[in-house]
Amino acid sequence: FGSRSEGELQHFCSFSIVTSSHSNTVRVMGCNFGTQGQTADKTAASGVKIYGVSISPNAMPAVMMVVEMNVGSLVQVDLTKGDQMKPEFLEMNPFHRVPTMNDGILSIGELSAILRYLAMKYNKEAYPGSQDVDKSAFIDFALTSALTEVYPKFSKVVYPVMGFAPAVEDFSGPTEELSKAIETWLEHFVKGTDFVKGSKPTIADYGVIAYLFAAMQPVIAEKTGFKPSERHVQYVENFSKAVKSSSLLSDGDNSIKAFIASKST
Structure with missing residues (x-):
């Protein structure tokens, strides 16, 4: 799931949610999302923020790049709770998709656009x-x-x-x-x-x-x-x-x- 298929998780994972105060983890019928200390809050962390899910093959490419360049991190989005429909998320991406990126005053969606931006600003060898x-x-x-x-x-x-x-x-x-x-x-x-x-x-x-x-x-x-x-x-x-x-x-x-x-x- 990701830019094209955010809804796949919502259709095929149960909405029965159990949280653990010790691990800061959300489990959704076999879907396990560790929040790694950050949730879908636009002010959650400094640097580039990639809003997505750690098990998403569409979100992780952007996460890998910001981590590799040491310029940002993943902010977990709980799609089952509708994080992507909150006003602060829709302000960044009105199409409510992940991955979505925020870097200062700039917010964009779509993996290809995010990767181009990250490379041109932080990793020119990856895209001249x-x-x-x-x-x-x-x-x-x-x-x-x-x-x-x-x-x-x-x-x-x-x-x-x-x-x-x-x-x-x-x-x-x-x-x-x-x-x-x-x-x-x-x-x-x-x-x-x-x-x-x-x-x-x-x-x-x-x-x-x-x-x-x-x-x-x-x-x-x-x-x-x-x-x-x-x-x-x-x-x-x-x-x-x-x-x-x-x-x-x-x-x-x-x-x-x-x-x-x-x-x-």
Whole structure:
């Protein structure tokens, strides 16, 4: 869920909420969101704030970038309580979607827009903008393709396992489509390099990595039969080595890795 599918969590997670004063955690029928000391309050923390959920493959790319650059952090949004519909949130993003970013007087939504902004302001190596128009255009192509070509196939395979989409009886078609989309993306955009257009991660790499990481979790193979290629696995490993904040995808009880693992039978 995320920019396109905030409602998936609301449809497929119970609204029965139990809170723990010791761990500052919210549990929602198998959906576990650690607030990490911050809630959806526009004044909750200094620096760049990424409003989202720690198990969201759409929100975590922006979170990883601000943490990697040491300029900000995640502010958890409890979608089941309607945090995204509060006036202070709608002031930032009237479409009430996550991820949403706030940096001083600027607030924007949509992952691609957030990643471009963060890179141009804090991490120019990830997106050169007008300094190298050709490279930026190719990175834009890769990022948009990740969101429009890889993500729709990913959501049909991974989200049913995570509980964010209806159950699927036969995954053979969806897994084949996902494999083809991922391999096509890697072949075209990561050809002879570790990352898109070079040896250092770009915003396109940040944008796609959570999908590929989630898809290669053992429970996904167990439930759907999807098996990542060697190239797929190597790409994720390369990103993990290059970007320390990628550990956010796997560390802790509220990570994507832990959440998917909890779906094992």
